[in-house]
Amino acid sequence: MKDQELFDNMCEKLYSAVISDTLDQLGYRNQVMRENINPIDPAWIVAGRAKTILSVDIHHLPEDPYTKEIEAVDSVKPGEIVIGCTNESRQNGLWGELLSTASKMRGGRGAIVDGLIRDTAKILELGFPVFATGTKPVDSQGRGIVIDYDIPVLCGGVMVHPGxxxxxxxxxxxxxxxxxxxxxxxxxxxxxxxxNHTRDELLEGYTLRQVYDKYGVL
Known part of the structure; x- marks a missing residue:
């Protein structure tokens, strides 16, 4: 199955809990990011390949504050989700409307940031799924800088590798x-x-024990 078909099927048919349970079953028990990273529109569902970006806090105005950031966003490929690792910074809004627009036009499927974002009204209007820990209207210039991308990052407590x-x-x-x-x-x-079978039979009046013994799920 090609990636686009896979991701569309995942968004239509799956949900985070069943994927987490499946990973538990396979022995991968630390694959869920911290609970404080949420979609700015609760209805958004996103699936795609990780495009990692690493940002760090700074306390000066560099000569070229956006060089790596621009390189990273311009290299987004169709089917990718930007994973913005800020080490949970509260100092700046790494992500905003223009980066969302650029990523969407490159075929990106969304962005997940373990820190703050801005321009949420415009992002909602754009319809580009973005997850973050909160909002702050300040620019990243002089507060944070992208130092690398397409590398393993620890985001939301989970190690994420490109791809x-x-x-x-x-x-x-x-x-x-x-x-x-x-x-x-x-x-x-x-x-x-x-x-689905379990739910249907519970609605028919079967007991939880009966359906669990039959299907083995809760």
Missing amino acids: DVIFGDRDGIVVIPGAIIDEVFQLAMDKVTRE
Whole structure:
């Protein structure tokens, strides 16, 4: 299955809890980012390949504050989700409307930032899914700077490698190692089917014990 079809299917048929459960089943038990990173529109669901960006706090005005940031955003490929690692900075708004617009026009599927963002009204209008810990209207210039991209980063408490598959919805963000995405997708789809049968039979009046013994899911 090609990436675009895979990601569209994930957004339509899966949800973060069932993906997390599937990763638990496979022995990957620390793949969910911290609960304080949320979509600015709770209805947004996103899936795509990780495009990592690393930013650090600074306390001076550099000569070229945006060089790496521009390089990183201009190199976004179709199907990628920007993972903006700020080490949970509260000093600046790394992400905003213009970076969202540039990423969307490059084929990006969204952005996840373990820090603050700005321009939320314009991002909502654009319809580009962005997750963050909060908002702050200040510019990053002189407060933070992108120092590298396409490298492993620790975002929301989870190690993210370029090319990992990211899934996010209102319940949380799950990082799926790229090498096991096909297995995770198939197992998660199977669990969704069993959960659907469980729900239907509970609504018919069967007990939780009866349906758990039959389908093995909660």
